[in-house]
Amino acid sequence: MNDNNPARQAPVTTADKIFETMQHEIVEGHILSGSKISEPELAKKYQVSRSTLREALNRLEKCHLIERKANVGSRVVECTVKGLLEIYLVREALEGMACRLAATEMSEAEIHDLKHILDDHGTKEKLKDGVAYYQEEGDLDFHYCVIKGSHNQNLINILCGELYHLIRMYRCQFGMNSPRATRAYDEHKAILHAIAERDGELAEMLMRRHIAASRKNIEKKLEKERE
Amino acid sequence: MNDNNPARQAPVTTADKIFETMQHEIVEGHILSGSKISEPELAKKYQVSRSTLREALNRLEKCHLIERKANVGSRVVECTVKGLLEIYLVREALEGMACRLAATEMSEAEIHDLKHILDDHGTKEKLKDGVAYYQEEGDLDFHYCVIKGSHNQNLINILCGELYHLIRMYRCQFGMNSPRATRAYDEHKAILHAIAERDGELAEMLMRRHIAASRKNIEKKLEKERE
DNA sequence: TTTTAACAGATTGTCGACAATTCTGGTCTT
DNA sequence: AAGACCAGAATTGTCGACAATCTGTTAAAA
Numbered sequence: 001m002n003d004n005n006p007a008r009q010a011p012v013t014t015a016d017k018i019f020e021t022m023q024h025e026i027v028e029g030h031i032l033s034g035s036k037i038s039e040p041e042l043a044k045k046y047q048v049s050r051s052t053l054r055e056a057l058n059r060l061e062k063c064h065l066i067e068r069k070a071n072v073g074s075r076v077v078e079c080t081v082k083g084l085l086e087i088y089l090v091r092e093a094l095e096g097m098a099c100r101l102a103a104t105e106m107s108e109a110e111i112h113d114l115k116h117i118l119d120d121h122g123t124k125e126k127l128k129d130g131v132a133y134y135q136e137e138g139d140l141d142f143h144y145c146v147i148k149g150s151h152n153q154n155l156i157n158i159l160c161g162e163l164y165h166l167i168r169m170y171r172c173q174f175g176m177n178s179p180r181a182t183r184a185y186d187e188h189k190a191i192l193h194a195i196a197e198r199d200g201e202l203a204e205m206l207m208r209r210h211i212a213a214s215r216k217n218i219e220k221k222l223e224k225e226r227e
Numbered sequence: 228m229n230d231n232n233p234a235r236q237a238p239v240t241t242a243d244k245i246f247e248t249m250q251h252e253i254v255e256g257h258i259l260s261g262s263k264i265s266e267p268e269l270a271k272k273y274q275v276s277r278s279t280l281r282e283a284l285n286r287l288e289k290c291h292l293i294e295r296k297a298n299v300g301s302r303v304v305e306c307t308v309k310g311l312l313e314i315y316l317v318r319e320a321l322e323g324m325a326c327r328l329a330a331t332e333m334s335e336a337e338i339h340d341l342k343h344i345l346d347d348h349g350t351k352e353k354l355k356d357g358v359a360y361y362q363e364e365g366d367l368d369f370h371y372c373v374i375k376g377s378h379n380q381n382l383i384n385i386l387c388g389e390l391y392h393l394i395r396m397y398r399c400q401f402g403m404n405s406p407r408a409t410r411a412y413d414e415h416k417a418i419l420h421a422i423a424e425r426d427g428e429l430a431e432m433l434m435r436r437h438i439a440a441s442r443k444n445i446e447k448k449l450e451k452e453r454e
Numbered sequence: 455t456t457t458t459a460a461c462a463g464a465t466t467g468t469c470g471a472c473a474a475t476t477c478t479g480g481t482c483t484t
Numbered sequence: 485a486a487g488a489c490c491a492g493a494a495t496t497g498t499c500g501a502c503a504a505t506c507t508g509t510t511a512a513a514a
Contacts (some may be wrong), residue, residue, distance in 0.1 A: 047466080
């Protein structure tokens with residue numbers, strides 16, 4: 001799927017495997033958001049010792065998927081509207097910067113690949129028409145590629161390693177595919193164009209608007225639901 | 228020092244204490260940047276079991292102070308010029324956003340406190356004149372307060388919990404007090420003014436310029452040293 | 455001489471048991 | 485009836501030992 005990602009160095013140890021399993025279960029909601037985590041219970045469930053399980057929990061904490069309190073225990077992070085909007089603001093700042101850097105740092109080959117991915121999305125979209133354009137994962141995700149294109153390892157670690165799965169969790173649990181799919185596609189095209197033109201300033205601005213638009217869209221949607 | 232900071236919940240457990248100790252030793256360079264970490268050796272040094280030490284290592288990894296590879300071990304993160312400049316770009320994006328949010332979210336009381344801190348820095352500076360304005364820690368740090376003022380818990384966690392000590396490490400090891408002290412003070416004053424005026428857009432722009440200026444200053448300085 | 459194989463030593467990952475702390479419920483006092 | 489207090493149970497933190505993996509060196513083969 002994706003390499004050069006700290007939280008994903010091909011699961012070699014058993015703790016890695018437990019971590020991945022639990023990550024999916026949390027992201028997809030099989031382990032409920034906000035629920036308490038019992039170490040003995042889960043250790044039995046996955047047939048490993050508590051030490052190994054705790055190692056996995058430590059990594060989940062690094063991904064912001066669970067929270068721990070000393071001498072009390074762990075809870076799965078709660079999916080609140082407030083939290084969702086907060087994440088979008090962080091993304092706006094970070095991915096905006098990534099996009100600016102990508103414009104100057106990406107190689108021609110990388111830009112070519114990105115163009116290909118976007119074209120591929122275009123045809124896929126015609127087939128599924130408006131369904132889950134955003135649901136790609138890893139190297140297939142437009143945003144993911146732009147971030148990697150920044151060539152800023154620190155940025156990549158934070159966005160692809162520490163926040164990526166939390167973002168996916170929100171997407172899954174709030175059920176976000178949305179009518180913004182075709183609109184997002186156009187915005188992605190504009191961003192790619194700015195990158196290809198090596199216009200970092202514009203690229204950042206477009207990416208920020210793109211993410212801010214998603215955020216506002218969600219705000220509106222949730223307001224409507226509240227009625 | 229500071230509360231509501233995930234990596235600093237008043238060290239209750241022994242792993243917490245080892246974590247804090249090692250954190251300081253790494254930040255201040257007593258444990259050398261880039262050196263390998265031997266679990267048995269350190270466990271003996273601090274008189275704890277390896278499990279406890281590993282718990283501490285996990286937290287150090289969360290702060291980006293060490294890096295681990297499966298079946299190989301941990302190394303203290305290396306302080307490279309590239310890494311330093313990368314961090315500054317991340318800060319520019321994140322603290323810029325924090326500043327924008329602070330302008331709309333901070334209470335009048337918080338703004339008043341911040342003004343007080345800044346005034347205090349002003350008098351201190353006249354005494355020490357140009358020495359280590361930037362060296363404050365925790366609640367006394369201007370940047371720290373602005374970040375907290377964003378009231379965005381996610382942002383606060385990332386900047387104050389996960390990156391703060393890495394930034395301090397660079398400051399310590401590259402020996403940064405610098406002739407930018409008085410200049411920085413003026414820029415801080417301008418930022419505070421924008422926040423007090425509730426002008427988020429301006430506040431963000433000023434903060435970004437402030438951090439970018441620091442970055443460029445460092446770039447220039449290092450170029451000069453290279454001659 | 456160079457490359458590969460195997461071995462010894464050390465290091466990391468995993469396990470099960472014990473200690474310390476928190477949570478639960480029941481009793482007693484006001 | 486409400487609240488404080490005190491066991492007992494359960495959970496988390498810590499420990500030492502064993503298993504799996506890596507590293508560096510030596511020896512054998514091409």
